[in-house]
Amino acid sequence: MTANNQDILSVRELQKEDIELIVSYWLESDSLSLLAMGVDLKKIPTKESLTQSLLGQLNMPLRHKQSYCIIWLLNNQPIGHSNTNPISYGKEAFMHLHIWDKTIRKKGLGAEFVKMTLPYFFENLKLQKIYCQPYALNPPPNKTLKKIGFNFVKEYITIPGSLNFEQSVLLWELTLEKFKTLPS
Numbered sequence: 001m002t003a004n005n006q007d008i009l010s011v012r013e014l015q016k017e018d019i020e021l022i023v024s025y026w027l028e029s030d031s032l033s034l035l036a037m038g039v040d041l042k043k044i045p046t047k048e049s050l051t052q053s054l055l056g057q058l059n060m061p062l063r064h065k066q067s068y069c070i071i072w073l074l075n076n077q078p079i080g081h082s083n084t085n086p087i088s089y090g091k092e093a094f095m096h097l098h099i100w101d102k103t104i105r106k107k108g109l110g111a112e113f114v115k116m117t118l119p120y121f122f123e124n125l126k127l128q129k130i131y132c133q134p135y136a137l138n139p140p141p142n143k144t145l146k147k148i149g150f151n152f153v154k155e156y157i158t159i160p161g162s163l164n165f166e167q168s169v170l171l172w173e174l175t176l177e178k179f180k181t182l183p184s
Helices: 016-028 031-036 047-058 109-124 139-148 176-181
Strands: 009-013 068-074 077-088 092-099 129-132 151-158 167-175
Touching (some): 009 109, 016 068, 047 068, 077 109, 109 129, 109 139
Antiparallel strands (some): 009 068, 068 077
16 A cells, blocks of 8 residues: 555544554564564564453543554555553653554655644543654654654653663653644
């Protein structure tokens, strides 16, 4: 699947039928792509564990979710997702960005999808701030965040998520106030 000027981009909340796609993304992506994102291959959960975790979050009330997921669609076909984890409801959350099909990465779609996703995170989770901390050696998400209007905070060493190895990350921040001023 490739992107062109006639493509229709849309987003929606996670649905049960999306779970298999997310599980496949994590379990079937090639090792080099996962490593480029900072994933520790030994930490990838089993199909059953990942499926149960996603199902558990699906129907949980927003204020109690540990992760909140928005599906990215290209011409009504799911092609990626963004989720927040961890979440401090009413305060802040850490956002993660994933385009599943590597043939449509690096085409500028990520920025458009993130812009469409941010209202869900800010409004539904009542957030004051959204952070994102991509692997410093993974340029595309860092370029996307800068392009959208996130503020660079710092570079530091951490384990940014449950599936990651210790790495240098770039921390980006978007406040609710700045979000409200961004062009749509």
